[in-house]
Amino acid sequence: MKVPGIIVIGAGASGMTAAIEAAKRGFKVTIIEANDKPGKKIYATGNGKCNLTNKKMDVSCFRGSDIKLIASVLERFGYKDTINYFSELGLMFKDRNGYIYPASGQASSVVKSLVLECEKNDIKILCKVTALNVLKSADIFTVETDNGNYKADGVILSTGSKAGILPGKLPKVNGYDITKKLGHKIIPLQPALTGIKCKNNAFYKEVQGVRCDGKIMVYSDNRLAGSDMGELQLTSYGISGIPAFQVSRYAAYSLYNKKNTYIQVDFMPDISSQELISKITYKIHGNPNIKISEYLNGILNNKLAEAIVNYAGINKNITGRDIKEGRDKKRIIGCLVQAIKEYKDKVTGVNEFKDAQVLAGGVSLKEIKENMESAYVKNLYITGEVLDADGICGGYNLQWAWATGYIAGNSILKSGEKYDKDKSDKD
Ligand SMILES: Cc1cc2nc3c(=O)[nH]c(=O)nc-3n(C[C@H](O)[C@H](O)[C@H](O)COP(=O)(O)OP(=O)(O)OC[C@H]3O[C@@H](n4cnc5c(N)ncnc54)[C@H](O)[C@@H]3O)c2cc1C
Incomplete structure (x- = not known):
């Protein structure tokens, strides 16, 4: 009996793309x-709007076990290819500083366009069926599922x-x-693009809910592992927001490898320490009777200013007048600025x-061929x-x-026979 064509495991972003491409080739x-x-998941x-690609598509924006393979994948199917692909599926786009979304502002449009294309290409999507195992005997695959076994000439595993x-x-x-x-x-496997939990509970209790610009750096055994800049979200557990997301994978792996892991944040990355020292000194001279945190008014968010004074170990009740001229004043302002920077x-x-x-981690890219085929099967x-x-x-x-998905769908069974679409695919 001639066995069926291709089984794709997972109707997600890459699975549906792979299925469409394979079906277009006649399988x-x-x-x-x-x-x-x-x-x-799409x-x-x-946030429900689907940021489906980015104009600045570069291998430096990726991490993985084979950077050359990632670069080669992006060369073969890059930003423009994604735009053309979804344009052909009927989407128009919004460009937000290079971040591309469907013009509808709805992630559901992306799903609908893919599902419609699957239907157009006679792709059967069997939902509520879980693949349990993939076996291969001679040239035939058996995909064991909780709904019986399915035979195939080729399998694309796209389980996310x-x-x-x-x-x-x-x-x-x-x-x-x-x-x-x-x-x-x-x-x-490690969680990535997520918030970072930190130790200083007292600080986060004071600042939770504050959003502020900053530069966050992750250190692993005193080595800078990653850094990013932008709007930080200070939370009850630590630091969130896009810059924290971007460096979270480094923190996760550093902890996984049992390394001493800490963050350093510059809450005023665009202003030098010297500029800050001059500004605070000037404010103290002009208003000697206000509390120390108030000298940060207009510089830092108020809640953050108070927490920074505590973090710096400065008595929050002292005023400018209490700080003696000379070394003491220099020391206190220096401590404050260091805490900020x-x-x-x-x-x-x-x-x-x-x-x-x-998720960072996964099937090693070293065992994947250029066309996304397993090096072993x-x-x-x-x-x-x-x-x-x-x-x-x-x-x-x-x-x-x-x-x-595109590359796999266009490569699978390249030299193989095509399936006779009239045959049944279930055991
Ligand atoms: C909250 C959130 C927001 C995100 N926002 C963005 C964004 O804006 N831009 C961006 O680029 N990325 C974003 N991502 C990441 C992106 O969604 C994923 O990287 C992408 O969907 C991965 O595609 P995939 O095809 O590998 O997996 P998925 O799209 O996750 O699809 C995998 C499919 O396989 C199915 N499956 C798994 N195991 C089995 C099994 N044993 N049998 C049968 N089916 C199985 C799953 O149910 C799933 O439907 C976001 C992720 C999350 C969680």
Whole structure:
């Protein structure tokens, strides 16, 4: 009996792209999806608006076990290809400083356009079916599921990650388990693009809710592991906001490797220490009777100013007049400015997987061929976030998903026979 064409595991961003491309080439494609509907994670992307790619598409925005492979994927399917792809699916776009969204401002438009294209290409999407295992005998795959076994000539595994999913909603079996059984190495998984938990509870109690500009640096055993600048969100547990997200993977891996991990924040990155010292000294001369934190009025958010005074170990009740001229004054102003420019705290963790946007780690890229085929199992292709590649915030992770899906769908069974679409695909 001639066995069916291709089974894609996972109707997410990369799975649907891969399925569409394979189906356009004439293969019969079936997608197996554990959720009750396709593209569930896509709905949540970009705060429901879906930041689907970025104009500044560069390999430096990615981390992973084979940077050359990531670069080569982006060369073959980059920013412009994503725009053309979704343009052909009927989308128009909004450009927010290079961050690209569908013009509708709705992530659901992206899902709808992909699902429609799947339907147009006769792709069967089987929802509420979880793939449990992938076996290969001779040239035939058997995908074992909780709804029976499915045969295929080729399999594309696009199972994504558990980032952003509540533990109770996770599929029974994930792509890491399946690929590990097939011989693949999994680079340790860590939450990325998430908030950073820090030790100084008293400080965060004072500043929670404050949003301010700043530069955050993560140090691992005194080595600068990563840094970013922008709007920080100070929370009850530590630091969130995009700059914290961007460096969270470094904090996560540093802790995982049992290294001394701390953050340093510059709350006034655009102003030099000397400028700050001059400004505060000038304010003390002009208004000697106000409390020390008030000299930071108009410089830092009020709540942050008070917390910084405490952090610096300065008595918050002293006024300018209390500070003696000379060394004492210089020392106190110096301490204040250092606290603003070099706030330090120990990192105790990063948020859990369910609160992360993406997972760092995954199937090692060293074991993936240029066309996304497994180096170990012929005609098994692996795409998207299940692979060990993670991008920064800004449309990079979806770009990776579209690109790897596109390449896999266009490469699978390249020299193989096409499936006779009339044959049944279930055992
Ligand atoms: C809150 C949030 C916001 C985000 N915002 C953005 C953004 O704006 N821009 C951006 O670039 N990235 C964003 N991301 C990241 C992006 O969504 C993912 O990187 C991307 O969806 C990964 O695509 P994928 O195809 O690999 O996996 P997914 O899109 O997650 O799809 C995987 C699919 O496989 C299914 N599956 C898993 N295991 C099985 C199994 N055993 N059997 C059957 N089916 C299975 C899952 O149910 C899922 O539908 C965000 C992520 C989160 C959580």
